[in-house]
Amino acid sequence: MSLAALEKLHDERPKAIESCVAVAGYSIGELTGLIFSGAMTYEEGLKLVAVRGAAMQQASEISSQGMLFCYCLPSSNVFQICKQAEKWAINIGASHPVCRIAIYLHTQGKIFGGCNEALNYIQKHSAELGLRRVQKLPVSGGFHTILMEPALKAFTQALDKVQLEFPNTSVYSNYNGNIYSFNQKLNRKYLIKQIISPVKWEQIIQKIFNRPIDLDFPRTFDIASHGTMKTILQMINAKAAQKCYVY
Template sequence: MGKDLLKFPIAKDLFELANYILKYDLLKLCLKGPKEILDQTQYCQPAIMVCSLAAIEKLKEERPNVIANCVATAGFSLGEITSLVFAGALGFERALQLVKIRGEAMQLASETYKGGMITVMYGPESKLNFACLKAKEWALDKGDEYPECRIANYLYPHCKVVSGSESALQFLENNWKEFNLRKIKRLPVSGAFHSDLMAPAVEPFRKALNKSEISEPVISVYSNVDGKRYRDVEHIRRQLPKQIVKPVKWEQLLHVIYERSPDEYFPRTFECGPGKSLKTILKQVNAKASDECYSIVV
C-alpha cells in the first residue's frame, strides 16, 4: 500500500513526517507488512490516512485544477478526519496524533469487548432490525457482558453493515435465513466499530480533540453522523467524537452531496485512498455520480 505514491516528493515527505510522529516506520509497514499487523486498527488507521493524503498530493501534481476547483469533501469513518485535513480544518501533524489516539483507543476497546462486523444484503421482505433485536437477546442469554447488535454502516439500498458482540454475530450467521436476509459476510476487522462496544474510545479522543487547534474548513465537509455539512468549528468538536459509536450514514450523506436539479452541472468526484469502494457504492446510490467518479490508485 502506497508504493505508487513514492515518486511524488511531497507524498514521500508525508510518510517521513508520519514515521517521526508515530515513532515507527509506517511506510515499511504499508509496503511490506506483515498484513496481520497492518490489519490492526491502531496501525491501519494511520496508514489509511497518510496514504489517502499522499494520494491527494498525487492528484495535485497530475491535475492541479481538480484541487483548486474542489467544492466539497467527505470521508468514510476514519476518512472524515482526512477530509478535515484536506479542507484545512486540522493540521496534518495534529490530525495524525488524533488518529493514533483514536486507533489505539478503538483497538483497546476491541480487545476488551470481543466483537466484529458483518455485511448484510437484504430485500423488502427482510427483517434486519428484528434480526438484530433477536441476536442481541441471544447474546444476553449467552452471558455477553455487553450484548450488542446494531446497524453500523448505511452503505447503499439493501446493503448495510452490522456491528455486534461475538455471540450476537454468531446468531446472525446461524439464523440469517429465518429473517429473509439474502446474504451475510463477516468482515476482516478487529472490533464492533460504530457501536456501543466502542464507547470506551470516545473520551480519550474527545479530550485530545478539545486540546487541538481547529480552523474553519475552506470547503464543505460532511459528517458521517447525520450526513450533513459541518457548520463551524464547534460543530466539528461536538460531532467528531460521536462518530466512533454512531452509525456511518454514508448513503444519506451521498444523497445530500449529490442532490441537484437534472439540468444543473454535475461535478466530478475523485476517490483518494486505498481501494475503489466509493465508485462501487455510488453505482447503487447515484449512477450519474458514479459515471464521473475517478479513483486515484495508491
C-alpha cells in the first residue's frame, strides 16, 4: 500500500475512503495501513519506513541472502524443505545457514527467505521437493526471517518515539493475521516481530473475506501493487477479486 496511491484514491473516490472498514498492508505496507487508520501520523510513519528500510538493508549486507518464490504441490512439506536446505547450508560451511518460509502468499504460493546457499539447494532440487515455478526474487535480503534480527534495534528505538493510537478502522497484522487490538504494548511487539517473522498474507485474506454464502463481497481496492495483490486475491478467493479495483 503506497501513500501516494492512497492520496490518489482519496482525491478520486473519497467515499471509498470514508466507508473503509478494513485495511491490510503487505510487508512495509502495514505501516501505510496504520497511517491511514490514524494509528500514527504521516510524519511518524515516514520516519519508521525510512528507518526500517535502512536497517533491513544493512542486515541484508551481513551475509549472502535472498528470497525464492515457489509453487508448492500438495505433496510438498515446506517445513521439511527448510530443514533440508539449512542442513545443506551448514554442511557446506555457510556463514548464516538459514532457510524459512518468509511469506504465505496463497494456498500454493510460498516465498522462502534465507541464505543463498540454502535457496540454491532448493532451486537445484525443486522437482524432487515437490516445487514448481521456482523463481529467485530480485532482492538481496532474507526479509521476514531471523536474518533480519540486526535490524530490530534501530527500528525498536524509532518505534519507541511514536505515540501509537488505536486505529479508527480494522488493520490486520502481518505477524499473526489478526486485527490490531486495544493493547498498544502488543501492537508494538507485533510491528517489531513482523520484521523477522513470516507474512501471513493468505491467512489475512481468508479472514477478511470469510462470510456467509448469501452475503455479498465488499468493494476492495488494490493500492499501488499494479494489480499484483488483485491477482493473489483471485488465487485465494476468485469471487472477492471480482469486486477488486486496482489503483
